[in-house]
Amino acid sequence: MAIILLAIGVLTAIETISALFGHPAKIVPYSQVADLARAATWQDNAVMACAGALGIIGLVLLLIGLAPGRPRLVPLRSGDPDMIIGMPRRMLARVLGAVAGQVDGVRRVRAKVRGRRVTVHAGSDLRDMSALRDRVEAAVDDELAKLAPVGRYTVRTKVSGPR
Incomplete structure (x- = not known):
């Protein structure tokens, strides 16, 4: 979807800038599009189908925008009860991995x-x-207790021997 929007934006920019300099690019055949628009009425089946499809696409995009996404940060408590700090999941994994590596x-x-x-x-x-x-x-649990994430995290540990 983003690629389509990018292509439309680039096409619009090319058409606009070239028209401003007096040499329209005419990538889109505007005269043919204008003739089709003048000949069509709201009662035409093609116009009604396009309007319905655009309405459905708009509703789908609206629903996608309203759906909550996956949080990018892990909320951590701070010394101040009114302030919460966010840490990226990868950073939390690196910190806990470093603590486990010190055992x-x-x-x-x-x-x-x-x-x-x-x-x-x-x-x-x-x-x-x-x-x-x-x-x-125990080391990972202790570090989690120090970091004080909001919510309870369970720790699974797997240890493998020499290969």
């Missing part, structure tokens, strides 16, 4: 934030990883 034994880490779930994939070279998963999850 002893973690060699590689990847974190994702989807909806209200944080998923942390940690890799280690250790053979015994029984306590590592709990330490990573």
Whole structure:
């Protein structure tokens, strides 16, 4: 849809600027369009179909515009009860991944934030990883508590051993 609007805008700009300089580009055959418009009446089936299609397209675009989108920021509480700070989801994932990467034994880490779930994939070279998963999850939970997001986030941790 945006490409169509861009093309119409560029075409309008070309026609307008070329007409201002005295040499109209005439990309659109205006005389033929004007003849069709003069000959058509509101009772013609083609005019009624075009008006109906444009009305439906307008309603669809209006409904799309009214539908809420996915929030881009994660709301975080601040020290002031009247102020909330927003952090992008990717930044929150990077922060939580960095915290998980500082846990002893973690060699590689990847974190994702989807909806209200944080998923942390940690890799280690250790053979015994029984306590590592709990330490990573505790570190991420502690960092989430410090950041104080609005709403509850669940943390899922997956730890894999040496490859």
